[in-house]
Amino acid sequence: MNEIAVMEPSWLQALAPAEWYERYGRRVENFRLPKTDAAQQELALVMGSDGLQLLQAIDSAVEQPLQQQFPAVPVLRQVLTEQFIEEDDQLRWREAKEMPASATMIASLYDPEARYSTKRETAWVGYKAHFTETCDVEMPQVVTNVETTLATTPDDNMIQVVHESLKARELLPAEHLVDKGYTDAQVLVDSQREYGVTIVGEVADDPSWQARSGEGYDKSAFHVDWGRQVVTCPAGKQSMSWLPNACQKYGVIFSELRCSCRHRGNP
Numbered sequence: 001m002n003e004i005a006v007m008e009p010s011w012l013q014a015l016a017p018a019e020w021y022e023r024y025g026r027r028v029e030n031f032r033l034p035k036t037d038a039a040q041q042e043l044a045l046v047m048g049s050d051g052l053q054l055l056q057a058i059d060s061a062v063e064q065p066l067q068q069q070f071p072a073v074p075v076l077r078q079v080l081t082e083q084f085i086e087e088d089d090q091l092r093w094r095e096a097k098e099m100p101a102s103a104t105m106i107a108s109l110y111d112p113e114a115r116y117s118t119k120r121e122t123a124w125v126g127y128k129a130h131f132t133e134t135c136d137v138e139m140p141q142v143v144t145n146v147e148t149t150l151a152t153t154p155d156d157n158m159i160q161v162v163h164e165s166l167k168a169r170e171l172l173p174a175e176h177l178v179d180k181g182y183t184d185a186q187v188l189v190d191s192q193r194e195y196g197v198t199i200v201g202e203v204a205d206d207p208s209w210q211a212r213s214g215e216g217y218d219k220s221a222f223h224v225d226w227g228r229q230v231v232t233c234p235a236g237k238q239s240m241s242w243l244p245n246a247c248q249k250y251g252v253i254f255s256e257l258r259c260s261c262r263h264r265g266n267p
Contacts, residue, residue, distance in 0.1 A: 001054065003070045015057050020050065044093050048084040051076060052091070075112050082106065103152040117151035127151050130158050132166065135177065144171050155181030163195045172197055180204045 001024060004012045034040050055077055082105050085092050099105060107116040107125045116125050132145040145165050147158055159182055166172045178201040191197045211218035223232040229242035231252045239252040
């Protein structure tokens with residue numbers, strides 16, 4: 001409405017009811033919202049209905065093609081589609097499970113490319129920045145690279161981007177110290193093979209139920225001989241086959257007769 005008010009004030013004045021001036025006369029902030037969930041839900045439905053009314057008026061304005069004139073119009077249309085659903089001619093605010101993934105959903109009308117993300121106890125709407133700096137002993141610490149991404153881009157997706165940038169400027173390090181967000185197994189292998197860079201950092205915890213519960217055997221209990229493509233189980237028995245799957249990972253099969261590990265909680 002702000003954009004339309006600047007370019008087509010007469011059209012908007014003829015459309016807007018009096019309550020719109022009170023409701024949207026100033027920027028919506030969290031501290032101005034109702035305090036109870038029920039009241040917030042009611043206000044959201046009112047705002048959603050207002051948005052639909054505005055879009056319907058824009059679509060009907062044949063003599064004034066506002067849809068093409070204002071970039072904010074398709075953004076508003078996408079937001080309403082993501083946030084609301086019409087059922088039996090009634091507008092309903094979508095539940096979180098019904099909304100698109102954070103990587104695609106608009107989180108701010110003021111910056112449509114900003115995304116909602118979380119990292120441990122921190123939650124934000126915006127972007128991520130990846131800084132690379134030197135850390136040689138007794139030498140100045142110099143920032144050698146900066147990459148900005150969507151807030152939802154996984155950290156390990158950026159290692160190759162960073163290394164390509166450093167390679168182009170002949171700044172590749174022998175060792176790259178990172179946190180556990182960058183130590184995916186594929187990253188460790190590709191960085192060494194393609195760039196000659198050794199990734200040094202803590203590896204993420206095993207997410208399997210065996211590792212979390214302490215029952216059965218997790219991956220650390222098995223010895224993998226990558227050269228021979230053989231896995232040895234905790235009982236000392238070797239795998240029978242090594243098979244690639246559709247995810248470019250590998251599955252191994254043990255003989256039930258040769259390996260007794262399954263009787264201890266983990267087939």
